[in-house]
Amino acid sequence: MIETLRVGVARGLIEFRHTLTNAQDMWGYLFPSVALLATLFFMDDARVPGTTFSLGASALPSSIGMLVALGGLITIAQYLVVDREDGTLLRAKATPNGMSGYLIGKVVGVGVMTLASVLIVLVPGLFLVDGLRLDLGGFLTLLWLLPLAIVATVPIGASIGSAFDNPRSFGIVMLPMFGLVAISGIFYPITAMPGWLQGIAQIFPIYWLGLGMRSVFLPDALASVELAGSWRHLETFGVLAVWAVLGLALAPALLRRMARRESGSAVAARRRRALTTIGR
Numbered sequence: 001m002i003e004t005l006r007v008g009v010a011r012g013l014i015e016f017r018h019t020l021t022n023a024q025d026m027w028g029y030l031f032p033s034v035a036l037l038a039t040l041f042f043m044d045d046a047r048v049p050g051t052t053f054s055l056g057a058s059a060l061p062s063s064i065g066m067l068v069a070l071g072g073l074i075t076i077a078q079y080l081v082v083d084r085e086d087g088t089l090l091r092a093k094a095t096p097n098g099m100s101g102y103l104i105g106k107v108v109g110v111g112v113m114t115l116a117s118v119l120i121v122l123v124p125g126l127f128l129v130d131g132l133r134l135d136l137g138g139f140l141t142l143l144w145l146l147p148l149a150i151v152a153t154v155p156i157g158a159s160i161g162s163a164f165d166n167p168r169s170f171g172i173v174m175l176p177m178f179g180l181v182a183i184s185g186i187f188y189p190i191t192a193m194p195g196w197l198q199g200i201a202q203i204f205p206i207y208w209l210g211l212g213m214r215s216v217f218l219p220d221a222l223a224s225v226e227l228a229g230s231w232r233h234l235e236t237f238g239v240l241a242v243w244a245v246l247g248l249a250l251a252p253a254l255l256r257r258m259a260r261r262e263s264g265s266a267v268a269a270r271r272r273r274a275l276t277t278i279g280r
Contacts, residue, residue, distance in 0.1 A: 008104025015109035057129040061217040065209035071114030072153025080161030138216040155247025
């Protein structure tokens with residue numbers, strides 16, 4: 001197990017270095033962060049309803065929570081779909097403990113790049129908006145929130161990725177994800193939305209990660225504009241823990257099923273379909 005962990009971590013760090021030298025991959029990470037910063041800049045003059053606090057400053061921590069959530073839910077799922085298509089998963093399956101090392105590597109690689117994306121938004125954002133703070137209580141919250149966020153989202157993302165064998169089909173997932181972002185209070189307080197939308201948003205991790213990050217970086221007085229008028233740390237921990245348990249129970253079975261179905265003939269068939277599509 002220790003050797004598998006070591007190999008997986010090494011693989012993840014190698015993939016991270018490769019990402020830094022791949023212009024297309026870097027653009028995929030940088031463009032959303034830059035676009036997010038531009039959005040926050042233009043929101044800075046707006047105010048959170050009922051307060052004099054900048055809406056841009058309120059949206060910045062929420063956006064960090066969103067990036068962490070989407071990094072776990074979407075990025076690792078996309079990697080699984082692409083690696084299944086090009087035979088990377090088949091090669092991992094053929095080596096001892098290869099699938100375990102592969103998954104650990106993806107978690108490490110995606111986690112490091114997600115952290116980099118967060119810093120790309122957070123560091124310039126501190127200069128673009130006013131009113132953010134990080135005290136001891138916020139730092140302690142961050143210590144349990146970030147690891148729990150990874151455990152709550154990465155297994156679910158891996159489960160989603162295991163359901164697709166064609167990268168072109170992955171767009172089916174993107175629209176619902178962006179819809180969840182829209183109703184999860186990331187860019188505007190969730191209290192302004194209809195009650196039924198508030199209920200749907202609170203089922204999923206994106207809202208709770210946004211709320212948790214707001215509790216880390218915003219003054220305690222801003223909790224008054226949240227649902228129930230508080231940061232709801234206990235509920236945040238509980239909902240994310242439920243998603244973590246669900247993902248950890250579901251993902252291994254789905255990934256084992258996916259690995260059993262991988263074969264040289266299956267990879268060759270997918271390549272033929274891709275070539276046929278390109279030739280049309």
